[in-house]
Amino acid sequence: MKVLVIGGGGREHAMVEAISRSKRVSKIYCMPGNAGIAELAECIPSIGVMDFDKQIAFAKENDIDLVVCSQDDPLCAGLVDAHEAAGLRVFGTRKNAAIIEGSKSFSKNLMKKYGIPTAAYEVFTDAQKAISYLETNAKFPIVLKADGLALGKGVLICNNLQEAIDGVKEIMTDKKFGSAGNEMVIEEFMTGREVSVLAFVDGKNIKLMSSSQDHKRIGDKDTGLNTGGMGTFSPSPFYTEEIDRMGWERIYQKTVDAMASEKRPFKGVLYFGLMMTSEGPKVVEYNTRFGDPETQVVLPRLKTDIIDVFDAVIDGTLDKLNLEFEDQAAVCVVLASAGYPVKYEKGKKITGLENFKNKEGYYCFHAGSKFDEEGNVVTNGGRVLGITAKGATLKEAREKAYEATNWVDFEGKYMRHDIGKAIDEA
Numbered sequence: 121m122k123v124l125v126i127g128g129g130g131r132e133h134a135m136v137e138a139i140s141r142s143k144r145v146s147k148i149y150c151m152p153g154n155a156g157i158a159e160l161a162e163c164i165p166s167i168g169v170m171d172f173d174k175q176i177a178f179a180k181e182n183d184i185d186l187v188v189c190s191q192d193d194p195l196c197a198g199l200v201d202a203h204e205a206a207g208l209r210v211f212g213t214r215k216n217a218a219i220i221e222g223s224k225s226f227s228k229n230l231m232k233k234y235g236i237p238t239a240a241y242e243v244f245t246d247a248q249k250a251i252s253y254l255e256t257n258a259k260f261p262i263v264l265k266a267d268g269l270a271l272g273k274g275v276l277i278c279n280n281l282q283e284a285i286d287g288v289k290e291i292m293t294d295k296k297f298g299s300a301g302n303e304m305v306i307e308e309f310m311t312g313r314e315v316s317v318l319a320f321v322d323g324k325n326i327k328l329m330s331s332s333q334d335h336k337r338i339g340d341k342d343t344g345l346n347t348g349g350m351g352t353f354s355p356s357p358f359y360t361e362e363i364d365r366m367g368w369e370r371i372y373q374k375t376v377d378a379m380a381s382e383k384r385p386f387k388g389v390l391y392f393g394l395m396m397t398s399e400g401p402k403v404v405e406y407n408t409r410f411g412d413p414e415t416q417v418v419l420p421r422l423k424t425d426i427i428d429v430f431d432a433v434i435d436g437t438l439d440k441l442n443l444e445f446e447d448q449a450a451v452c453v454v455l456a457s458a459g460y461p462v463k464y465e466k467g468k469k470i471t472g473l474e475n476f477k478n479k480e481g482y483y484c485f486h487a488g489s490k491f492d493e494e495g496n497v498v499t500n501g502g503r504v505l506g507i508t509a510k511g512a513t514l515k516e517a518r519e520k521a522y523e524a525t526n527w528v529d530f531e532g533k534y535m536r537h538d539i540g541k542a543i544d545e546a
């Protein structure tokens with residue numbers, strides 16, 4: 121069968137790699153794709169993730185059997201609905217359910233209504249009211265969140281009243297995150313370790329993938345600005361059987377049932393961002409898609425044919441599927457452009473990519489790369505490559521991933537040096 125993947129980052133590279141292992145797939149297309157994905161799929165750089173009409177026309181012309189999308193903005197804008205209306209078969213979340221990521225006030229109100237544990241919060245549509253609330257009620261630190269999609273950057277943790285007032289102005293008055301800041305959530309600051317749990321959901325049934333953990337800050341020891349994610353490890357040794365039991369009891373099934381009760385049945389990948397607090401796991405955020413770079417440490421270990429999984433999600437038969445992962449660990453270290461996440465240059469030549477050829481258990485996922493006019497692979501984003509390695513233990517996987525970061529180079533190559541270090545404490 122022929123599969124069309126929409127997107128062009130490290131997550132999509134990992135998805136395409138998993139799809140390329142399916143015995144059922146004869147051809148993969150990717151829109152727009154990138155220079156790494158181009159080794160496994162035919163990329164169509166001229167068609168973007170939001171060009172629904174062009175995607176649909178291409179899919180019809182090329183007899184595509186399955187369209188796959190796992191990116192927040194097109195899903196929240198109705199990619200799945202548009203493709204389905206055109207008669208295509210699609211793996212992804214429909215617009216009315218993607219709102220679980222697209223609006224923080226929606227997801228917070230959902231959790232409150234159905235008793236799903238999360239940080240206490242208030243929603244505001246008026247900057248002055250938000251400031252008055254902070255002046256009278258707030259305990260610091262406190263967390264401000266723009267309501268809408270903001271590339272993972274619309275969250276401010278404020279240590280005192282002045283920072284919080286400045287934050288409200290940034291989000292609601294200066295619109296630093298655009299229309300995402302028309303509404304905002306102010307919530308209680310939680311402490312604890314974070315774990316990401318990705319799940320396949322078919323509207324009613326849930327199959328959890330292996331747990332993982334991201335490192336969101338740009339600097340070692342979790343310092344500096346928030347980014348899209350600087351590295352991941354999986355499984356998380358902090359995701360214990362006890363946490364898993366509490367997650368099932370309090371969070372996973374309750375969330376999926378809540379969405380069904382709201383007439384917004386959730387199909388696709390549901391990402392639970394959890395914080396292990398002293399009162400048990402609480403939801404920090406939901407995403408309506410595979411995490412990036414969590415996917416780069418989860419899918420390389422997927423043993424089940426991913427097309428069988430996509431089919432079970434679409435057809436509502438996940439309960440009959442046996443979802444299996446390898447018993448190994450994996451670590452992904454992101455190589456970013458100097459200056460990310462603020463200002464960085466693009467177009468730097470990437471060398472050494474050939475070192476990953478035929479290296480079992482090592483992956484070089486491209487997050488931001490393209491071909492220049494001479495056919496060289498050059499940097500094309502803040503996050504450039506995700507270097508993943510598998511190992512018998514997390515420690516071994518980490519050592520191998522860091523060793524492999526030396527195999528490639530580009531001007532301004534930046535990485536954190538402590539990805540997965542926390543696992544030493546486990």
Ligand code: AMP
Nearest residue numbers: 239263272275307308309310393404405
């Ligand atoms: P989000 O985009 O909602 O995942 O937030 C980004 C990051 O901000 C999370 O991964 C946490 O590290 C942090 N964060 C968000 N909400 C809270 C909270 N209520 N308490 C503490 N940290 C938070």
Ligand code: GLY
Nearest residue numbers: 334349411412413
């Ligand atoms: N790595 C965090 C995310 O995908 O939202």
